[in-house]
Amino acid sequence: MVGVAHAATGAGVAGGLTSFIPLILIFVVFYFLLIRPQQKQAKQHQLFLSELKKGQKILTKGGIYGTITALNDNVITLEIAKDISIKVSRDAVAGAVDRSGVLEGPKGKK
Template identity: 70%
Template sequence: MTELAHAAAPAAGGAGGFASFIPLILIFVVFYFLLIRPQQKQAKKHQAFLNDLKKGNKVVTKGGIHGQIVSLSDNVVTLEIAKDITIKVSRDAIGGPLGKDGTTEQKEIKSSGG
């Protein structure tokens, strides 16, 4: 009888060991849907915006510089920040588009606000 009790104990311990991982798995699932997935969607959206940049677009850099795109290359964007004053920045330094009134567009603020 004691041998039967000892044989059943490891089986219950194995099932109990898996059950202890269920909360950890649930936490990972919650983190995925609340943090990781939205961040990936926003990164894809920003990458699509960077790929669709065109000459004449008004943009703001991540450093806060407002300007209009004068020329583009694969990695470098030339911005006119004042009359006859241009700067070159990395394409990745572009933070988002500017609205018609010179402020960042509202949809960009909402999506990056988190």
């Protein structure tokens, strides 16, 4: 009788592990399709923000187009019209724009 009871508990553990396999597969799919690409995009945007330079044309997340006239650690001064400048946070920059005003990618490429 002891052998039968021991065999039943071993099968229960194996059955419990197999019920977690779908959950593990779902997590793996979410990681490779959602989490990893988002982390990669965030890393590229941080690199783009660190490489901003004076004279570059940018678009803010609020929809303001401007040219960088001054840079500090966290503050960017934008000239949005002739002799009109505003200060925005470096994190408020959405991306660079080309001459026609089209938003470029995070590395400055279309």
